[in-house]
Amino acid sequence: MTIKVAIIGSGPSGFYTADSLLKSGQDVEVDIIDRLPTPFGLIRGGVAPDHQKTKKVARAYEKTALNEKVQYFGNVDVxxxxxxxxxxxxxxxxxxxxxxxxxxxxxxxxxxxxxxFGSADFVGWYNGHPDFTNLDPNLDVSSVAIVGVGNVAIDAARVLVKTPAEMAETDIAEHASVAVQKSPLTDVYMFGRRGPIEAKFTNVELREMGKLENCLPVIDPNQLPESVTGDWSERDQRLKERNLATMREFLEVEPTNKGKKVHFKFFANPVEVLGDEKVEGLKVEKTLVEGGRAIGTGEFYTIDCGLVVAAIGYYSIPIEGVPFDLNNGIVIHDDGRVEDGVYAVGWIKRGPTGVIGTNKPDGEIAAKQILEDINSSTKAGRNELNSLLAERNVRIVNYEDWQKIEKAEVAAAIGQAPRKKFVNIQDMLAVLD
Ligand SMILES: Cc1cc2nc3c(=O)[nH]c(=O)nc-3n(C[C@H](O)[C@H](O)[C@H](O)COP(=O)(O)OP(=O)(O)OC[C@H]3O[C@@H](n4cnc5c(N)ncnc54)[C@H](O)[C@@H]3O)c2cc1C
Structure with a gap:
């Protein structure tokens, strides 16, 4: 008896679930469905284009996708x-x-x-996600404000200030590469409501900001505390101490010939976007941190900027027919069990936190629950899904099709770039016709 599982979403959480089901050794048939022709979710569309090593995790997912028990249904929107x-x-x-x-x-x-812009849109735009190809942010500006002090904020800042040589081995979308290279941008401001201790950067990402060819990280030394105080776990304490040490090192970075600056503005709560129709600046209230919370001081300042990117977190979209917790932006579930035969994994289950590997236990839990809950199958599975989609003339992109698309992207790569991404679905499908 084969248990038929449909996984909606081919990001890390979807692939870890498929992998755990396969590793169980049980008789399973796994269909991975994604609305895009391209698999891997945020690995392709979120992880920064200059972090190609991180994106290599997709090679492990490929093994799963090529398993005979698995079928990829790309270009199918649930x-x-x-x-x-x-x-x-x-x-x-x-x-x-x-x-x-x-x-x-x-x-x-x-x-x-x-x-x-929100960071999902802005990051999607520079990563060539088809939903954001036409975003067209105006980079003909000298300064940009990024709200947020986490890794997504730092990714966006880095992509904006790296030199063409530093971006040569990346797969940044061509439209974004052209816009960044043409941009007269000199200053990026990153705003955090709380202090450097509370910032959510991981140390690798933060350190990178001190090693850029043409960009100086700028921090007000008065905002750096002597030591890490507060009630942190041992691990967090260590991470925060490392970040603090890195920020101190920023004060020593030799400014010679650096044409751009990323300003880390802590204790700064943006309160208003200024301008007529278009952004002209950001008004910010200075804060104090008390008991871990940012408190406004009633003192304000403004910075001029022509673009604002809000990198303050992601949010899931309610799914029709599934109970949803609007406050937390996740489905309502009991450790991943949503309803009879329906399970949740990854960001729709936990909210938008953690790294790629954080999704792995979700997949393991879901696979275990599925195999515990279901011990007989009456469903037709893949065959019926195929018929349903054929009746509706849906152009399914299977994994072999995706490999053809990928091959065409690799063949079109310019210079040291790993690929030149297709940035709209028609162009991807045209490869297959
Ligand atoms: C900008 C950014 C940068 C990041 N960088 C790193 C990093 O460097 N290192 C790291 O470890 N982690 C990074 N992360 C975190 C990591 O990407 C996430 O932990 C992970 O992608 C979450 O996996 P997921 O499967 O829940 O969601 P996703 O990766 O978002 O996958 C969801 C998939 O579902 C599909 N889908 C959605 N709706 C439908 C539908 N209706 N029908 C069919 N398919 C659908 C989507 O197309 C997508 O492919 C980053 C996150 C972001 C946002």
Whole structure:
């Protein structure tokens, strides 16, 4: 008896679930469905284009995708091409692995002005995600404000200030590469409501900012405390001490010939985006941190900027027919179990936190639960899904198709770049016609 599982989403959490199901040694048939022709979720569309080593994790997912028990259904949007209800009829288990594709909003006056972007859109744009190809942020500006002091904020800042030589071995989308290279940008401001201790950077990402060819990290030494105080776990204490030491090292970076600056502005709460229709600046309130919380001081300052990127967190979209917790932006579940035969993994389960590997235990838990809960199968699985999609003329992109698309991207690569990404779905499908 083969247990038929449909996994919606081909990001890390989807692939770790498939892998755990295969490793169980049980008789399973796993269909991985993604709305994009391209697999791997944020590995392709989120992880920074200059962090190619991180993206290599997809090689392990490829092994899973090529397993004979697995079928990739790319270019199939669940909700449009097929519904969850239908998948519950065709498969014994449905796993929600759809991630958290939208941004938390700034929620301050002026955040609807032209030139304010969420990081999901902005990162998607420079990574060639088809949803954001036409975003067209105006980089003909001398300064940019990034709200947030986590790794996504630092990724966006780094991509904006690296030199063409530093970006040569990346797969940044061509439209973004052209816009960044043409940009007269000199200053990027990163704002954190709380202090350097509370910032969420990991140390590798932070350290990189001190080693850039043409960019100087700037920190007000008065904002750096003598030591890490607060109630942290031993591990966090160590990480924070490392970050503090790195920020101290920034004070020593030789500024000679550096044309750009990234300013780390801590104790700074953006309160208003300034300008008429378009962004012209950001008004910020100075803060104090008390009991781990940022408290406004009533003292304000403004910086001029032509673009604002809000990197303050991601948010999942409610899924039709599935109970959703609007406050936390996740599905309602009991350790991953959502409803009979429906499971959640990754960011839709836990919220948008953690690194790629954090999704692995989710996959293991879901696989275990599926195999515990389901011990007989009456469902037709893949065959019925194929018929349903054929009736609807859905152009399924299977894994071999994706490999052809990838081959075409690699063949089109310029210089040392690993690939030249297709940035819209028609161009990807044209490779297959
Ligand atoms: C900008 C950014 C940079 C990051 N950089 C790093 C890094 O350097 N290192 C690191 O360890 N972690 C990094 N992370 C974190 C890591 O990417 C996440 O932990 C991980 O991708 C979450 O996996 P997921 O499977 O839950 O979601 P996702 O990776 O988002 O995958 C969800 C998938 O579901 C698909 N999908 C969504 N809706 C539907 C639908 N209706 N029908 C069909 N398919 C659908 C999407 O197309 C997508 O492929 C980064 C995250 C971001 C946002």
């Amino acid at each position: 909700g449009t091409n097929v519904t969850i209800e239908e998948l519950r009829k065709t498969h014994d288990a449905v796993v929600l692995a759809v991630g958290a594709p939208t941004d938390r909003k700034l929620g301050i006056p002026g955040d609807d002005k032209i030139g304010v």
